[in-house]
Amino acid sequence: xxxxxxxxxxxxxxxxxGTTNDTSATFTVQYRQxxxxxxxxxxxxxxxxxxxxxxxxxxxxRSIKEDAxxxxxxxxxxxxxxxxxxxxxxxxxxxxxVLKKVYPTWMTAYQNGHGYEAGGRWIDQDIELVSSILHEAxxxxxxxxxxxxxxxxxxxxxxxFIRDWLAYEEKFSEALGSYASTVxxxxxxxMTLLTLTQxxxxxxxxxxxxxxxxxxxxxxxxxxxxxxESLKGxxxxxxxxxxxxxxxxxxxTHHNPKxxxxxxxxxxxxxxxxxxxxxxxxxxxxxxxxxxxxxxFGRLRRQIASQIIEYL
Numbered sequence: 001x002x003x004x005x006x007x008x009x010x011x012x013x014x015x016x017x018g019t020t021n022d023t024s025a026t027f028t029v030q031y032r033q034x035x036x037x038x039x040x041x042x043x044x045x046x047x048x049x050x051x052x053x054x055x056x057x058x059x060x061x062r063s064i065k066e067d068a069x070x071x072x073x074x075x076x077x078x079x080x081x082x083x084x085x086x087x088x089x090x091x092x093x094x095x096x097x098v099l100k101k102v103y104p105t106w107m108t109a110y111q112n113g114h115g116y117e118a119g120g121r122w123i124d125q126d127i128e129l130v131s132s133i134l135h136e137a138x139x140x141x142x143x144x145x146x147x148x149x150x151x152x153x154x155x156x157x158x159x160x161f162i163r164d165w166l167a168y169e170e171k172f173s174e175a176l177g178s179y180a181s182t183v184x185x186x187x188x189x190x191m192t193l194l195t196l197t198q199x200x201x202x203x204x205x206x207x208x209x210x211x212x213x214x215x216x217x218x219x220x221x222x223x224x225x226x227x228x229e230s231l232k233g234x235x236x237x238x239x240x241x242x243x244x245x246x247x248x249x250x251x252x253t254h255h256n257p258k259x260x261x262x263x264x265x266x267x268x269x270x271x272x273x274x275x276x277x278x279x280x281x282x283x284x285x286x287x288x289x290x291x292x293x294x295x296x297f298g299r300l301r302r303q304i305a306s307q308i309i310e311y312l
Contacts, residue, residue: 001083002071003107003129004052005090007098009068010139012151016051016066031064039159046073047162067137083109083129089169092176096286097148099303101184103135148299149292161290168289175203179282182275189271190252196278197249203285217246227284230297234277234304245274269308276304 018030034051041047048071056063072078072086091102107129115125140146154161169176178199182192197216204219205211213219221242224231228238235241247264248271250256259265266274280300287297 001073001078001086001107001109002050002069003087004067004069004105004137005087005094006103006105006135006137007094007100007139008070008090009066010142010150011094011097011147012049012068013142014051014068014151015142016053029064031066039162041159041163041166044075047071047159048073067139077111078109080129083107086166089166092169092180093165095180095183096283096290097150098140098146099148099283099300100140103133104131105135105137107131107134145299148287148296149290153292165290172203172206172286175199175206175282176286178202179279182279189268189275192275193245193248193266193271193278194252196275196282197245199282200278200285203282216249217242220245223281223285227281227288230284230294231277231281234280234301241277245278248274269310272305272308279303 014034016032016034018032020030021028031053033053036051037049039047039049050069050071052067052069054065054067070090072083074082078086087104087107091104094102109127109129110124111127114127115123117123142150144150151158176199178195181187182195187195197220200220200223201216204223208219208222210219221239224235224238224242231238244264244266247259247262248266251259251265280303283300284297288294
């Protein structure tokens with residue numbers, strides 16, 4: 001399975017361009033395609049990272065455009081469902097690195113024996129995977145401060161990092177799925193709150209084996225306490241925040257006026273602010289589990305709106 005994702009080029013951060021010696025009338029572009037990098041994820045699964053390029057040598061224009069792609073190879077084979085799951089797992093991983101929507105730009109599969117012979121040489125036939133999630137290619141710039149982490153941060157044991165991520169994504173699939181729905185869909189604020197709290201509830205249940213405990217307020221407060229340092233300046237009174245989230249969640253779930261008697265239910269811009277902090281909290285949870293340095297978490301605050309305009 002070979003595919004390309006938005007933002008993967010900037011995350012990978014490798015280039016084949018050489019130095020240039022340009023003058024006002026002379027331009028020199030040097031390019032050498034870097035070699036593939038191969039990582040053994042499991043005895044049956046390899047990950048290969050490629051630098052790709054397209055070249056145009058036309059009559060009036062000559063150019064080289066560089067990008068990057070990845071290939072998963074399995075000796076026992078990959079089902080279509082497995083291919084979709086691998087693409088989805090890498091999309092989720094890149095999202096937590098760049099905090100933007102990540103889409104595949106193309107997906108191609110190959111199967112042993114599927115191809116043709118030409119001129120005494122065997123040629124594998126592409127199996128193009130077409131989906132509505134395919135988007136045009138683009139990438140965030142490969143500048144370190146624009147990312148939470150990049151390939152170079154996890155390169156030392158990259159095979160182990162990907163192996164652990166695939167297991168983590170499988171284990172926390174319910175929580176990650178709830179969170180991802182708020183990234184790729186524009187919900188009304190009450191629905192966003194319900195989805196984020198569902199994700200945090202599922203996360204706590206999986207991480208702390210607390211599925212039988214129905215006290216969401218205590219679960220949320222435990223998560224908040226664990227990441228209090230990363231939330232300073234955003235959520236300083238942790239018990240009060242957990243109490244207000246709990247009341248707001250119950251109000252929008254049941255619409256029972258009793259939850260609004262103490263004035264704790266968030267609405268309008270207050271609800272938007274609450275959702276911002278819950279989303280950031282979930283991101284901190286995942287990045288901490290991935291052992292991303294905590295000094296990077298300040299970059300998460302760029303998502304916080306500087307101003308919110310309310311229309312009456």
